[in-house]
Amino acid sequence: MIEDVPEGSLESWRPHIDSPGARDDVLRLAFDYRGDVTLTLKNGAILDGFVSNLRPDAEPPFIEVFAADDEGAAPPRRIPWDDVAAVAFTGRDMADGRSWEAWVAKWEKEHGTKRF
Amino acid sequence: MPVPLSQIWTVASYVVKQKLRRRKRYPLVLMLEPLFRCNLSCAGCGKIQYPGHILRRQLTAEQCFNAVEECGAPIVSIPGGEPLMHPEMPAIVRGLIERRKYIYLCTNALLLKEKIEKGDYTPSKYLSFSVHMDGPKDEHDFAVCREGTFEQAVEAIRLAVKKGFRVTTNTTLFEGADPDKVRGFFDEMMDLDVEGMMLSPGYSYDKAPDQSGFLGRQRTQELFSRILTQPKKRWRFNHSPLFLRFLQGEIEYHCSPWGNPTYNIFGWQKPCYLLQEGYAESFQQLMESTDWDRYGHTKNEKCRDCMVHSGYEATAVDDTFSGPAGLWRTVKSTFSL
Numbered sequence: 001m002i003e004d005v006p007e008g009s010l011e012s013w014r015p016h017i018d019s020p021g022a023r024d025d026v027l028r029l030a031f032d033y034r035g036d037v038t039l040t041l042k043n044g045a046i047l048d049g050f051v052s053n054l055r056p057d058a059e060p061p062f063i064e065v066f067a068a069d070d071e072g073a074a075p076p077r078r079i080p081w082d083d084v085a086a087v088a089f090t091g092r093d094m095a096d097g098r099s100w101e102a103w104v105a106k107w108e109k110e111h112g113t114k115r116f
Numbered sequence: 117m118p119v120p121l122s123q124i125w126t127v128a129s130y131v132v133k134q135k136l137r138r139r140k141r142y143p144l145v146l147m148l149e150p151l152f153r154c155n156l157s158c159a160g161c162g163k164i165q166y167p168g169h170i171l172r173r174q175l176t177a178e179q180c181f182n183a184v185e186e187c188g189a190p191i192v193s194i195p196g197g198e199p200l201m202h203p204e205m206p207a208i209v210r211g212l213i214e215r216r217k218y219i220y221l222c223t224n225a226l227l228l229k230e231k232i233e234k235g236d237y238t239p240s241k242y243l244s245f246s247v248h249m250d251g252p253k254d255e256h257d258f259a260v261c262r263e264g265t266f267e268q269a270v271e272a273i274r275l276a277v278k279k280g281f282r283v284t285t286n287t288t289l290f291e292g293a294d295p296d297k298v299r300g301f302f303d304e305m306m307d308l309d310v311e312g313m314m315l316s317p318g319y320s321y322d323k324a325p326d327q328s329g330f331l332g333r334q335r336t337q338e339l340f341s342r343i344l345t346q347p348k349k350r351w352r353f354n355h356s357p358l359f360l361r362f363l364q365g366e367i368e369y370h371c372s373p374w375g376n377p378t379y380n381i382f383g384w385q386k387p388c389y390l391l392q393e394g395y396a397e398s399f400q401q402l403m404e405s406t407d408w409d410r411y412g413h414t415k416n417e418k419c420r421d422c423m424v425h426s427g428y429e430a431t432a433v434d435d436t437f438s439g440p441a442g443l444w445r446t447v448k449s450t451f452s453l
Contacts, residue, residue, distance in 0.1 A: 031394075032392075034165045034166060034167075034323055035167060036167050050166065050167055050169070050170050052170075052381075052382045052395070053382055053383065053394055053395045054393075054394050055394050055395075056394075057394075057405060064382075064395075066169065066170060066173070068167070068169050069169075070169070071169060071172060073173075073176070076382075091167055092167070094165040094166055094167060095162070095165040095322075095323035095324075095325075097325045097326075097327070099157050099261070099325055100159055100261070100325030100326050101325075103157075103159070103261040103325075107258065115258070116328075
């Protein structure tokens, strides 16, 4: 089990993976994360991208990643869980709610009243 | 203008065929999400929060047609993102019409006037614009986080109706909705001469910007009971009457997540339109590899408060065709609404 998972957004988190169980937990969190991550593979390769799929039921289990620099119609890269050495939550968390807070603040300023 | 008889017949004969084949799980509406890009960033939406390189991606027309044929559902709903931002959307719509699919093109209507004037779309019994209207002007503009959008959508609806397009509205209701104002809003929409209105409680997306506005199950039932009590004769809803009774807590249903399968740039979404627990490579793999028994409001915490149409409308339609009792329930409900 992975420990010390930050409360709230995982943006900038660099978990320490010391077991297959911890790796599996981090990959589940990476799939749920709405920003890019940086994957370090066991062969030393580094990949920045968005984890678009997680298939623990497949044999072997895999994730799929849309590389951040693949702008076209390139399909996602399929990576077996066992090949992953490290994951860092390096991209901005697009679901951090900041746009909503900004809108409420703007609305309240323009209308001179509290909405909630 | 009511729903065309040909659409009712197509859906009814499709469901009867599934029953005769004793198919327990079958798709009714394909949720085809060709892109996540949107020109709004609504408070209750958890669909579009992705990095830029994901938002720039989109399904090709060919991928859309393959998904539609693979799935076989008679109705295709095209949400997003904002589908009108997809450069191939007119070709996608034409291709689906050629395949005789009934299309609900879900749009916030900000681009609708421009696209209609440009001639991108032609009226057809197979095509409905389903315009996102989250209640009266103030509530709508606040929910979609931009002033002026209600008026823009109303203007586009007027033009679309005038040009002969089928138009429905699609309204998601959140905590704090005022039943009297919502009833007034229904009058306003019917004044625009839309074909019908669709309603749903907001699903509590954990990625949505505003986490405070989602309704619990009991609050949903209370709210919809107050809104739909003594409905006006002129209100037309684009729903199974049994689904509307379900929203009011008068019927207990279980979710049919396979009823509205979702296909998007990531693949076939497991298990439903709202939860993201991985993606299958094909529709068949989705149906065969998903452990459907894990889902439903009594079985899964993430489903606990969900009462949305993408999960329950298919159940209501299936109930209608479950036998004479289901048909009778539907007839009674139709005349009591």
